[in-house]
Amino acid sequence: MRKTKQISNVSQMLSMYLKELMRLPKDKRVSTTEFAKKFNVHPSTVTEHFQRLSRLNLLNYVKYRGAHLTQEGIHQGELLMWKHRILEVFFMEFLGLSKEDACSEATKIDFFISSNVIKLLCKKMNHPRVCPCGFEIASTYCEEKS
Amino acid sequence: MRKTKQISNVSQMLSMYLKELMRLPKDKRVSTTEFAKKFNVHPSTVTEHFQRLSRLNLLNYVKYRGAHLTQEGIHQGELLMWKHRILEVFFMEFLGLSKEDACSEATKIDFFISSNVIKLLCKKMNHPRVCPCGFEIASTYCEEKS
DNA sequence: AGAAAATTTGGGGAAACCCAAAATTTTATA
DNA sequence: TATAAAATTTTGGGTTTCCCCAAATTTTCT
Structure with a gap:
């Protein structure tokens, strides 16, 4: 429910x-x-x-x-980190920000941005598997149908 | 100062x-x-x-x-609206959102996003002069050198 | 075991929101 | 132009979220 x-x-x-x-x-x-x-x-x-x-x-x-x-905490944390990292990738690759700037800019909005926007951004960035910092991007929330 | x-x-x-x-x-x-x-x-x-x-x-x-x-209020309001509208344009043209969705998504983050990110976004969108709703986008904050 | 270090509790404070009722001012009308 | 009606502000509360400090408690270290 x-x-x-x-x-x-x-x-x-x-x-x-x-x-x-x-x-x-x-x-x-x-x-x-x-x-x-x-x-x-x-x-x-x-x-x-x-x-x-x-x-x-x-x-x-x-x-x-x-x-x-908890499991639930990890789940929600993953959603947040997914948003955060997709934003990082976007800021670096599309806007040309540095790794540090990408992270701090992502931090400002990751909590507020909708999953839907991130999903579209993720697609546009070709479903990246790692973020600029080298961390893996969990695919739980990415709906890639590859 | x-x-x-x-x-x-x-x-x-x-x-x-x-x-x-x-x-x-x-x-x-x-x-x-x-x-x-x-x-x-x-x-x-x-x-x-x-x-x-x-x-x-x-x-x-x-x-x-x-x-x-006041003048100052208009000034700050223009900055906010600039962010809001550039985001709208981006959401529609780059992510393919509807006019309504673009507006509501922009509303969620326009206050939090930095001027720098918006400036880069503005450039990528070719310094749009009107937003999806038909409103003019004030160029005060856009540093187009055309 | 006893002292030192880490952690929690309890008491407060500030800022940003919100509402309801009473008081005030404006407006509209008789 | 009084006066009633409508709009607006004041006053007094209430909530939440965030933060700090001092005192009490628990753990850790020797």
């Missing part, structure tokens, strides 16, 4: 957490201070966000022990 | 007000109830936002008498 391809109730900030989480090894648990440094924020703030992600069933968070993404 | 091409302290919501204001005749003063209907919000909410825009010197707002954009 539930749609799978939607980010439910995730704020922009939470989406940033989700994306960062996706870049980390999925087996290891992440600590709050580790994250606090990345986001230039106090540890207690991270705790708060982890708890929120946990309430949304996106993060498996155990007090004092760190956290890792 | 002041940079001219930046949206200063305008929230996404205020940017929506700015864009809507840009679509209205600039000589006439707009009433709060008029706006309230457009945004499906109570009149008092509009008053609040008008006051805020006024504090930012973007809106000339006189109690009980309505409001109209």
Whole structure:
């Protein structure tokens, strides 16, 4: 009954957490201070966000022990990263941005842009399999019929 | 000393007000109830936002008498509309979206996307002079050297 | 075991939204 | 031109999201 391809109730900030989480090894648990440094924020703030992600069933968070993404969290994180990376490819290949600029520009809008636009962009870019940073682009959301 | 091409302290919501204001005749003063209907919000909410825009010197707002954009407001509104329309053109011509979809997709990201990306997009689209809806695209921000 | 380090809790604060009811001003009409 | 009706603003609340700090708790290290 539930749609799978939607980010439910995730704020922009939470989406940033989700994306960062996706870049980390999925087996290891992440600590709050580790994250606090990345986001230039106090540890207690991270705790708060982890708890929120946990309430949304996106993060498996155990007090004092760190956290890792749930299946659902990975799923939503993959959607975000797919958007992010397709945008990166587009910004580099079509607009000629540098790798760094492509990433920062993608970061500004990946949360807001629709799946449909990304899907069309993906097609136009010939369904890239890797992003400019060398990371693989998960094909879960790409509907290539090759 | 002041940079001219930046949206200063305008929230996404205020940017929506700015864009809507840009679509209205600039000589006439707009009433709060008029706006309230457009945004499906109570009149008092509009008053609040008008006051805020006024504090930012973007809106000339006189109690009980309505409001109209200041020079600065028009300037910032033009930047937003430029982004919006270039995106519309891109979405229609490059991705093949309908006029309506192009508009709604542009609305989702125009506030967040950088001027630089839009500038490159503008060039790729050959510096369009009108958007899909037939509106003229102000060239203030377009650096075409034709 | 006990001290040090990491983490969470609880209490607050600011900003951006929104609404409802009361007060005020404008307008329209009798 | 009064006065009633309509429009607008004020006031007072309420919510959410984000952030910090200090104190309490738990884990880790020696």
